Amino acid sequence: MTIIIQENVFSISKIISELSKKDNVGAVVSFSGYVREFSKEKKLKFMEIEHYPGMTEKSLESIEKKARNQWDVNETIIVHRVGKLLPKDIIVGVIVSSKHRTNAFKACEFIIDFLKTDAPFWKKEISDEDKVWVSERQEDIKKKTNWNKLD
Amino acid sequence: MNLKLLFFASLREQFGFSQKEIALSRTVKSPEEFLLIMSKESGGEWINLFNNKKLYKVAINKDLASWRNLIVEGDELAIFPPITGG
Numbered sequence: 339m340t341i342i343i344q345e346n347v348f349s350i351s352k353i354i355s356e357l358s359k360k361d362n363v364g365a366v367v368s369f370s371g372y373v374r375e376f377s378k379e380k381k382l383k384f385m386e387i388e389h390y391p392g393m394t395e396k397s398l399e400s401i402e403k404k405a406r407n408q409w410d411v412n413e414t415i416i417v418h419r420v421g422k423l424l425p426k427d428i429i430v431g432v433i434v435s436s437k438h439r440t441n442a443f444k445a446c447e448f449i450i451d452f453l454k455t456d457a458p459f460w461k462k463e464i465s466d467e468d469k470v471w472v473s474e475r476q477e478d479i480k481k482k483t484n485w486n487k488l489d
Numbered sequence: 490m491n492l493k494l495l496f497f498a499s500l501r502e503q504f505g506f507s508q509k510e511i512a513l514s515r516t517v518k519s520p521e522e523f524l525l526i527m528s529k530e531s532g533g534e535w536i537n538l539f540n541n542k543k544l545y546k547v548a549i550n551k552d553l554a555s556w557r558n559l560i561v562e563g564d565e566l567a568i569f570p571p572i573t574g575g
Contacts, residue, residue, distance in 0.1 A: 371575050387574065388498055390567060393551035418574060430575050450575060456553060458567075459574025460498035471499045474571035 339406075339414050341398045343389060345421040350431045353415055357435045363412055367442035368433040369450045375425035377472075380465040385423045390458035394418075401452040405434075408448070409441040416449065418459060448485060454478040490516045490562055492523065497569035500545065503534055520547045520566055521556040538568070545570055 342348075350370045357366050373385050402414050412435040419429055432450045436442040454475075461472040490513040501507045514530070517523045521542065528539040538545070547554050548567040560566060 388501075389574070390495070390497055390548070390551070390569070393548055393567065396551050397553070454575040455572055457574055458497065458548070458569065458572055460570065461573045462498070471570065472573040474573055478575075 339399065339402045340416070341395055341402070342415075342417045343391075343394055343420055344417070345419060347419070347428060348417050348431065350428065350433070353417070353431065353433050357413055357415065357433060360413065360435065362437060363435045364437045365439040365442045366433065366435045367439070367446040368431060369446055370428055370432075371430040371450075373423050373425050373427045373429060377463050377465070380463075380467055382425050383464050383466065384425070385427075385429075386462040386464065387418075387420045387423060387429070388460045388462070389418075389420050393458050397457045398453065401449055401456060404452070405445040405448045409436070409445045411436045411441050411445045414445065414449065416453070418453075418457070420459070451478070451481045451485060455482045492560065492563070493565045495565065495567040497567065499570050500538070500568055516562075517560065519557050519560060520549070520554065520568070523560065523566065524556075546572070 350368055354366050354368055357363065375382055398416050415433040417431040423429060432446050434442045434446040455478055463470050463472060492511045493508065494511050495508045496504050496506065513526060517526055524539040524542060528535040542556055545568055547556055549558055549560055550565050
C-alpha cells in the first residue's frame with residue numbers, strides 16, 4: 339500500500355507502467371479524477387483543496403485494508419493532490435494491481451467510493467463570480483451505502 | 490478539561506482559526522456536550538454550530554465519530570463540513 343498526499347502534479351501513466359512491471363501482475367486498474375473547467379455553469383479559475391493531515395492517511399489506510407480483506411490484490415497506490423489546482427489538472431489517482439482483473443476492478447472502485455465520503459479532503463471552487471466550498475453529492479453517499487449493503 | 494480543537498474548510502473560515510487548545514471549566518463527555526458548553530459560554534458562532542451540528546461531521550483522535558461518542562481529557566476533536574475530495 340502506498341498513500342501519497344502532495345501538491346505537485348503526478349503522472350498516472352508512469353505509475354501504471356511501473357506497477358505493470360512487478361511480479362505476478364495480470365491486471366492493473368486505475369481511476370483518475372480531474373478538475374472540471376465548469377461548475378454549475380460557472381467558469382472555474384482554480385480550485386483549492388484542503389485536508390486533515392494525519393486523519394487523511396489514517397482513513398485511506400483503513401479503506402485500503404477493507405478493500406484488501408475483500409479482494410485478492412497485489413498492490414494499491416493512492417495519490418491525492420492538495421493546494422491550488424487548475425482546470426483539467428489531475429486531482430486523484432487510485433491504481434490497483436492484481437493477478438486477475440475482477441479483483442483490481444472491484445478494489446479500485448471500492449477505494450475511490452470510500453475516499454469520496456470518508457477521507458477528509460475539502461474542495462473550494464474559485465470563479466470570477468465567487469468562492470464556494472463544494473457540497474457533498476448524494477450520488478457519492480449512495481455509492482458508499484450500496485457497498486455497505488454488500489457486507 | 491483540556492481538548493485540542495480543529496476546524497476545517499468553511500468552519501475554519503467562519504471561526505477564524507484552524508486549531509486551538511481549549512481549556513474547559515468542566516468535564517464534557519461528548520462532542521455534542523462540548524458544543525453545548527461552548528455555545529453557553531462563548532455564544533456567537535458557537536450557538537449556530539450547536540444548532541446546526543447535524544450539517545457537520547466530527548472526528549475524535551482522527552477517526553470519524555458521532556456527536557454522542559465519548560471524549561476524554563486530551564482528546565483531539567475535529568469538526569468539519571461533509572467531505573468532498575476525490
